[in-house]
Amino acid sequence: MITVTNLNKSYRTRSGTVSALTDINLHIEKGEIFGIIGFSGAGKSTLIRCLNRLEEPDSGSIRIGETVITDLKERELRLARRKIGMIFQQFNLFDSKTVFGNVAFPLKAAGYKKPEIERRVGEILDLVELGGKAGSYPSELSGGQKQRVGIARALAGEPDVLLSDEATSALDPQTTHSILELLADINRRLGLTVVLITHEMDVLRHICGNAAVIEAGRIVENAPVRELFHNPQSDTAKRFAGIYDFYNNTGNSGQLEVPKPEQREAVLR
Amino acid sequence: MREDVVDLLWEGLRQTLYMVAWSSVFALLLGTLLGITLVVTDKGGILAAPGVNKVISTAINGVRSIPFIILIVLLLPLSRLIVGTTLGPAAAIVSLSIGAAPFLGRIIENALREVGDGKIEAAKSVGAGPFTIILQVLIPEALPALVRGMTIAVISITEFTAVAGAIGAGGLGSLAIRFGYQRFRTDILLGTVLLIILIVQILQWSGDYIARSIDRRRFKNG
Numbered sequence: 001m002i003t004v005t006n007l008n009k010s011y012r013t014r015s016g017t018v019s020a021l022t023d024i025n026l027h028i029e030k031g032e033i034f035g036i037i038g039f040s041g042a043g044k045s046t047l048i049r050c051l052n053r054l055e056e057p058d059s060g061s062i063r064i065g066e067t068v069i070t071d072l073k074e075r076e077l078r079l080a081r082r083k084i085g086m087i088f089q090q091f092n093l094f095d096s097k098t099v100f101g102n103v104a105f106p107l108k109a110a111g112y113k114k115p116e117i118e119r120r121v122g123e124i125l126d127l128v129e130l131g132g133k134a135g136s137y138p139s140e141l142s143g144g145q146k147q148r149v150g151i152a153r154a155l156a157g158e159p160d161v162l163l164s165d166e167a168t169s170a171l172d173p174q175t176t177h178s179i180l181e182l183l184a185d186i187n188r189r190l191g192l193t194v195v196l197i198t199h200e201m202d203v204l205r206h207i208c209g210n211a212a213v214i215e216a217g218r219i220v221e222n223a224p225v226r227e228l229f230h231n232p233q234s235d236t237a238k239r240f241a242g243i244y245d246f247y248n249n250t251g252n253s254g255q256l257e258v259p260k261p262e263q264r265e266a267v268l269r
Numbered sequence: 270m271r272e273d274v275v276d277l278l279w280e281g282l283r284q285t286l287y288m289v290a291w292s293s294v295f296a297l298l299l300g301t302l303l304g305i306t307l308v309v310t311d312k313g314g315i316l317a318a319p320g321v322n323k324v325i326s327t328a329i330n331g332v333r334s335i336p337f338i339i340l341i342v343l344l345l346p347l348s349r350l351i352v353g354t355t356l357g358p359a360a361a362i363v364s365l366s367i368g369a370a371p372f373l374g375r376i377i378e379n380a381l382r383e384v385g386d387g388k389i390e391a392a393k394s395v396g397a398g399p400f401t402i403i404l405q406v407l408i409p410e411a412l413p414a415l416v417r418g419m420t421i422a423v424i425s426i427t428e429f430t431a432v433a434g435a436i437g438a439g440g441l442g443s444l445a446i447r448f449g450y451q452r453f454r455t456d457i458l459l460g461t462v463l464l465i466i467l468i469v470q471i472l473q474w475s476g477d478y479i480a481r482s483i484d485r486r487r488f489k490n491g
Contacts, residue, residue, distance in 0.1 A: 085395070095487050153391070
């Protein structure tokens with residue numbers, strides 16, 4: 001479904017060129033939930049934003065379905081983006097629009113007729129369990145509800161792919177759980193391919209089949225999530241697995257915190 | 270107080286309101302165009318064109334650095350060209366509009382810049398084009414800030430009309446100079462000042478009211 005080949009991206013800063021992504025190769029199957037995990041600054045956000053070209057890659061190619069995203073001109077890219085939904089850590093809802101208006105936005109932009117828009121928005125709001133909130137403004141919603149609106153907006157154009165840029169990082173554990181359930185449910189029901197980036201091992205464990213580990217702009221490991229837990233190869237994966245085991249063993253479900261080396265050694269042994 | 274006071278002040282008020290209203294409309298149209306262009310053509314904007322941005326920005330700074338009373342004199346030929354005269358309220362509207370447009374452009378630019386990049390990216394990510402983003406995201410999201418900014422600008426235009434009155438524009442400013450200053454008519458001077466204060470108060474109050482009601486609708490808990 002998604003194939004990334006030899007992708008590179010660098011930023012020019014005052015002190016020179018900084019490489020954000022180096023020689024990324026990925027293959028994501030249709031209908032799977034694929035995770036990309038890494039610590040802050042590893043380049044995972046840049047990577048997912050390259051997939052719909054919110055960031056322009058320097059070189060390499062990205063293919064989604066039959067479309068080579070990296071070859072598209074501006075206008076073609078706009079059409080292609082209608083089939084690639086995206087949700088964000090900060091939700092990025094429009095405060096000036098009601099829940100209905102937010103979800104209707106992609107459909108209006110695509111030139112749908114009013115009755116069609118009303119029908120579709122109604123259906124999608126039911127799917128994300130916000131049927132009664134169509135007339136509310138985002139400020140009246142909880143974080144979890146806001147992200148549900150974000151998901152509904154991303155799904156309005158019936159995309160084939162959903163990109164999730166740390167979509168649960170601003171939510172508490174319980175809400176995170178319910179949003180992940182929703183994503184898994186949508187994945188099952190609509191056969192949607194989901195790519196999600198996260199710095200939380202729990203998110204991977206809950207819903208991802210396969211995952212890539214990104215470290216300093218390179219993919220250092222790409223494996224089924226179970227293997228990442230049981231037999232981590234890269235430093236990043238080991239640290240994540242260590243963190244995970246550490247909390248699992250102590251029953252601590254608080255915030256992530258890098259365990260001290262001796263604790264980590266203990267769990268790894 | 271003489272019996273001509275009411276008639277004079279009424280005529281002055283009428284002319285001032287006429288100038289403020291039309292100058293505001295034209296300056297708003299021009300300023301909105303300038304403000305939007307500044308935001309979208311900026312580096313990283315949705316229609317990035319740094320060259321265009323630089324030219325417009327420099328032109329705005331240029332016009333803004335000319336003291337208004339001198340700008341009016343500079344624009345007299347343009348007034349003659351457009352309305353056929355350099356005197357009276359109609360002629361003043363030309364100078365007022367052009368003088369205030371760059372100021373409004375900056376105010377609108379500032380209001381639009383407050384709209385978070387994330388919202389614009391969200392719009393891009395569903396395939397919205399630049400014009401949809403401008404009309405459906407940038408302007409509605411910035412609306413309360415736009416209204417507050419425009420209130421400031423219309424009040425400035427009111428002040429400008431008073432200045433323009435000094436060189437033949439008519440209105441309350443002209444009354445204050447011709448009667449209050451040159452003919453020692455303190456009653457007229459005080460009358461014009463009171464009326465201008467009243468206009469400014471009403472404008473500020475209306476602007477605040479509109480911006481607040483938009484905010485209140487969107488942020489019921491806040």
